Amino acid sequence: MKLNPASSVKSADRAFDILEYVADASDPPSFSHMLTDLRIPRSSLFHLLNNLLARGYLEQDATTDRYRIGDQVRLLVHKISPPPLATIATPFLKQLSGELNETSGFYVRIDDVVEAIASATSSQALAYTMKVGERAPLYAVSSGKIVLSRMPAGELDGYLRDLTFEIITPSTITSKRHLREELPTVRQSGFAYSRGEFTSGITGIATAVTHDGRFFGALNLAVPTVRFTEERHAVFRRQLATAAATLGQAIAART
Numbered sequence: 561m562k563l564n565p566a567s568s569v570k571s572a573d574r575a576f577d578i579l580e581y582v583a584d585a586s587d588p589p590s591f592s593h594m595l596t597d598l599r600i601p602r603s604s605l606f607h608l609l610n611n612l613l614a615r616g617y618l619e620q621d622a623t624t625d626r627y628r629i630g631d632q633v634r635l636l637v638h639k640i641s642p643p644p645l646a647t648i649a650t651p652f653l654k655q656l657s658g659e660l661n662e663t664s665g666f667y668v669r670i671d672d673v674v675e676a677i678a679s680a681t682s683s684q685a686l687a688y689t690m691k692v693g694e695r696a697p698l699y700a701v702s703s704g705k706i707v708l709s710r711m712p713a714g715e716l717d718g719y720l721r722d723l724t725f726e727i728i729t730p731s732t733i734t735s736k737r738h739l740r741e742e743l744p745t746v747r748q749s750g751f752a753y754s755r756g757e758f759t760s761g762i763t764g765i766a767t768a769v770t771h772d773g774r775f776f777g778a779l780n781l782a783v784p785t786v787r788f789t790e791e792r793h794a795v796f797r798r799q800l801a802t803a804a805a806t807l808g809q810a811i812a813a814r815t
Contacts (some may be wrong), residue, residue, distance in 0.1 A: 568800035588626035653680035667703035690783040702766035703778035705752035
């Protein structure tokens with residue numbers, strides 16, 4: 561349906577004008593203030609205010625008769641769905657990949673796998689393409705190891721007890737002891753690695769995206785191993801940590 565400004569309903573416009581006026585006022589306004597500033601006819605203003613009061617979109621102070629925003633407006637605000645995580649994460653991934661010219665992704669846990677819900681691809685000729693919707697076992701990718709490192713001990717024990725490894729590449733971890741021994745280093749450093757364990761020739765590095773103790777997912781880079789030098793490694797960790805912190809704040813603020 562195409563919007564036609566000429567077909568607007570005057571009474572609806574006036575009701576919104578009242579709500580916006582009350583919301584923007586530094587002090588709760590009176591009837592006379594609105595009558596003067598909004599230039600709505602007295603009778604129309606009276607009926608509109610009564611309707612807004614009856615529906616709970618405005619409240620009136622019993623002592624001063626001045627108006628303020630009602631609880632119904634707050635209830636509507638709380639019903640607004642937050643933007644999808646992918647929508648929030650994508651600008652951060654584009655900035656990160658633009659700065660490093662390496663592929664980046666944001667992964668969330670789904671049972672015993674992680675799924676890429678957003679990604680940004682390097683423009684270099686040799687680059688890994690991270691497909692949105694791609695899933696990987698927790699034990700095989702850097703983002704998955706971040707998830708494992710944050711599991712409570714009992715949950716981790718249950719995961720390992722039921723785990724059956726799939727050999728994805730010649731470098732895929734296939735030892736529960738090896739996997740368990742790797743996790744304390746991940747917890748201590750804040751970074752996890754997948755060295756050709758999911759895709760041969762690709763080194764993954766990931767860190768957690770959190771805010772105030774809430775874990776949202778993992779931010780990672782997928783880098784051709786030939787470019788994963790010690791010098792670049794330090795840059796990757798620094799940039800990932802910065803991006804993860806700002807992304808965590810953005811997700812917390814918008815969800």
